[in-house]
Structures are given as structure tokens and as C-alpha cells.
Amino acid sequence: VKPESVSDRDALVRVFFHESMRVFHDRLINDDDKQYYHTMLSELATRLFAIQIEPTTFIQKPIIFGDFMKVGAPKNERLYEEITDMTKIRNILQDYQEDYNLTNNKNTRLVFFMDAIEHIARIARIIRQDRGNALLVGVGGTGKQSLTRLASHMCGYKCFQIELSRGYNYDSFHEDLKKLYEQAGPNNQNTVFLFTDNQIVVEEFLEDVNNILNSGEVPNLFDKQDEYEKMIIGCR
Template sequence: GAQPPIELLRQFMDYTGWYGRDNVFRNMVDVQMVAAMGPAGGGRNQVTGRYLRHFNLVSIVDVADNVLAGIFDSILKWYLKDTGFVREAQDMSGKIIEATLQVYKNAMQSLLPTPTKSHYVFNLRDFARVVQGVMLTTASSVPAGKPGKDLMCQLWVHEILRVFYDRLVDEKDNNWMLQLLKQLLPQVFDVEFDTLMQFVNKEHVEGEPPKELEIGDLRKLFFGNYMDPDLGGEDQPPRKYERILDIDALIGVMEDYLTDYNGMSKRPMNLAMFLFAVEHVSRISRILNQPGGHLLLVGVGGSGRQSLTRLGASINMMQVIQVEISKSYTVVEWREDLKRILRQSGGEGKPTVFLFSDTQIKDEGFVEDINNILNAGEVPNMFPNDEKAGVIETVRPIATKMGLQLESQLELWSFFTQRCKEILHIALCFSPIGAAFRDRLRQYPSLVNCCTID
């Protein structure tokens, strides 16, 4: 099909300029074009040869397995050593990376996208999210000896489930993931899956052979930083990301968080805390606990996605912002709301969760703007020059206080967008019913690439 933007660029490269509205040709000098594109397919069209003939094409192949493992192993090894983990935990680094690589490669080969599973798209960001999740834990949470080694294995299983398993939609795929974990744990970590994870089976008696676990048993595998609500404040030490064994105590803590939220909120929530709700709050809290963690919550309306997100944000002491859509709401108001959200997070440094539902999409341009924020931390050309200058002056003293020598406006703007990427969390609540969900994932790949799916 026709691609008008490409034809416009081709005209420039053929004739080194364009005609203006006054029919006067404007010649552009000393302009070099550098472009990047993915291979055709998956929503990307083939680019016409009349345009590509102007370029020297450079194809970039996939990163080799040993290079990939080397990159992530050095990051994880540095973290475990620098933060003072016990020797047993430090020695697990290479095995964690090797096992994650196996899960990643198997998922790429076996969990392929289909019309009903259009979100089955995996890339290196998913690999990085597993490593990021492992790095949420602290040295004080991991004991020495075999218990510490087992805890690191259990943490790895938890992070694999959160990144890969949480997006699976049917029993066949769930069981595929379970069998892969049962295969990899003895192969890489030299420990049997059922023995390692038997603590989730409350009926197990010490000394008896372990029961064969099913995927439903893993619903009781929890790691989180929310069991001590008194920590994490301004003058308090940070919370620990640790394994949670007592599910009843966990439900009680979540009920306390809900009571605190309802006591402070103008719109209290009437939620019942049971295992299903606690699971999703735990997943949401984990993602919000990571810099630049974004959520794509897939489910039908009324399933509690927005309420649980509000509770998860409250647990992490973050403010939730949701735009008010009215009949007269246009792209102009939408852009003003986005500017306010970006100023609050990137400028003022307030941890913010932007909650957005597919029922609020009055214009597909809304989704395009969110796609840009997920990918780059900004919407290109959204701030006029005078407002941009105001934002730059807001972040200048912050950069100076952090010891950064940023002089140019470009450097300060990059600092602002980087803060937006780290401090602003976007929670998207989309329904999988209908073709709109599938079409949006294809047109705006950052919805999958930059979000953790639940």
C-alpha cells in the first residue's frame, strides 16, 4: 500500500528539498539521513525500493547467546558483590543468567503470537526484567549456606513467573511453563523443582517425600516489600524485598493497607481481600517498585484492575492520576493533562502512577502519545518553547544538587525525560475482547515491549 510519509522523504532525497505551500522550492543543504527500521512483518510494511536505494543498508543480527549471557552476568555479579551478598548467592549469578536465557529462548520458539494471543511477544526487555527482579532483593534477606542458595532459586522462579507466566492465557501454556521449570532447575541449579518449592504446600510433613506440585500451587509463591508497612518513609530505612511464607498474615497486611487507603481517600474502595486479589496487588506492587516499571493489565471490565492498581500505588506511597473524560474532552485537554503529569513526575520528582483505561480512548492519538512516553519518556514537540524553558529551569537546581554538571538546554531536557522514565509509572487497563486490543498492540509495540503484562 501507499506510504505517504515515506514518499515525502523519498522526494527530499531525490530532489534535496520540498515545495512549500507557496509553490517555491526550498533546497535543504548539508542534511544527512540516518534511519532505523525493523524487518517487515508483525504490522511493519516493506519499504519501497525507490526509497531504500538512497541508503547504505546495515543489517544488525541478533546478539549471540554468549554475549547476551556475558552482559547480564556482569551486571548481576557486580550487584551481588557490591551490595555484600553471601558467597553462595554470588556464585548463583551465572546459573541464574543461563537459566533465564533458556526460558527466554524457549518462550520465543514455543509461545508464538496468534490472533487470540497477540501479546505473546518477547524481547530482551523481558530478559532484563527478570534480572531486575532478582536485583530487588537485598543482602540481609539472603542467609548463608544452602538456605541462601535455595532462596535465590525460589526468587528466580518467582521472577520468571511474573515476567513470562503472568501473560499466559490458557492451561496448555501454563503447563508448558511448569514443565520447563521442572526441566531447568535440576539441569542448571542441580535441585529438584518439587523439593525446592515444597514450602508452598502447607500439608507437607517434614521427612515425607515431596508432593508433585501443579501450576496452581505456585499461586502461593510470594516475594514482596510490603510486609512491614512502617518502613519506606522519608526518615525510615527502605523496605526489604523478601519471601513471604504466611499467606494469612499477608492477607491481613493487605487488609490493613486497604483500611489506611480508605481512611485517606475521598473515594474509598469496598474490596474483599482474598488470594486472587492479593496475588494481583503483589504483582502490581512489584512492578511499581522498579524504576520505569509500567503495567499492562489485561482483563474484562469489573475485574478489579483499577481498584487493585490504586491499592498497589498506595502501598508504594505513590499518587494515582486518572484523567476525567467528558463529552467536550479533546486532544488539547489531553495534552494539557499529560504535561501536568510529566511536570509532576519529572519536574517535581513525585512518584506518580498514570492510570488509563481503554474506555477512555476518545482518539487513537491518546494511545500514540502513551506509546511515545513509554518508549522515550516524552511526547515529541508537546511542550512549546516557553513551557519547555520553564521545565528546564525547574530541573536545573535538582541536577546541580545531584552533582551533575549539565549546562546546555539539551542536556537538561534529557535529564528531565530520564526522570520521567524512572519516576512515572503508567498502568494501562485494556480488555482483550474484540479486535481493538489486537490492533493497538500491533500499531503501538511499546504497549507490550515496555510494559509487564498481568
């Protein structure tokens, strides 16, 4: 957060609330726990900052921050700021969607209702973090992949997915992971690896994904030493 986006105490408090919501609240899985968390934040606001905030305010007027309000701005010129104008953000997301469709030859048509806007902002925040990762949980067909692809495009990242085919196996998965590493490494392309539960052909896939999250490396991915050395040299 840059100083220009936090002009006074109230703005700083809202940043604190937003980041704590993203770190803790977004991990909660039932409404009772979420309601308790809202109540806890309300009590903290009164005790620490002498600010009166009703717990329901966090639902009725959600705090949204993002660095994507200037379409096309380079990473170092982006400002992580609070987004309060919902009409403006809908128009900006529409612009991003049109650019995504033109760039990728797609015909995506998303409706930017409030929940979708919040989810896009959350996903974009995670993507922009170093080694950021998220587990998106929800009913199939609710737009998790579509929102992730759009958020990736907004952040200037390429979205990488495996394509299942007849006979796709563990060796095929390793070949795709090599392409992923080459795209993110020697090709120096910011990359999002989008992996769905339907693509888990064998359980070993999850072990490799877990290794990527923990250490960034997949053991025995490069069988030949020259392949590994070529990848290392390409990243220098």
C-alpha cells in the same frame, strides 16, 4: 534483592523462579503455555539445582515476593522478601486499604483472596521498578483499577487518571499530560499513570502513551518554549 532475604541456596532458587515467572510467565495468554512453562521450570530445578518440584506446585503454592510487609517503612528500608504467611499479608493489605481510604477519602472494600494478593504483589513489583509499566488484561469490573490504586498507595505513589467530560479531545489530553509531567517532574511526586481502554477517545492518545513508554517524552506536548524550559528548570 538484599543478602538478608536470601539466606541459603533454596531461597536463591525461589527468587530465581519468582523473577522468571514475572518476566516470562505473566506474559503468557493461555493455560497450555503456562502449564508448559511450569513443566520447564520443574525440569530446570532438577537439572540445575537437583531439586524436585512438581509443575503443579507453582499453582498450588505460588511464590510471592514483595517489599511492602513493613507498613510505612521508607523506600530505602524496605526489604524485598518472600511472603509465605497468607494470614499476615491479608491483615497488612487490610491496613493499607484502610490507610488508602483515609488518605483519599474513599470507601474501597476489596476482598483479598489469593488471586487478588498475587496481582497486587505483581503490580507493586512493577511500580517499584524504574519506568515500570504493565498492560492489565481482563474482563471489566474485575478490580484491575482498584488493585492498581491500592498497589500505588502501598509503594508511596500517587495515581493519576484523566477524567473524561463532554467535549474532551486531543488538546484536553495534552493538558492532562502536562499536569502529569508537572506532578512527576517539578513536584517530585512518584506517580502512576493509570489509563483504561474506555478513555481512548481518539487513536492519537495511544500514540502519545506509546511515546511515554518508549522515550518518556511526548512530541510537541509543550507548544511554547517557555513552558518547556520552565518544566526542565523545575526538574533540576
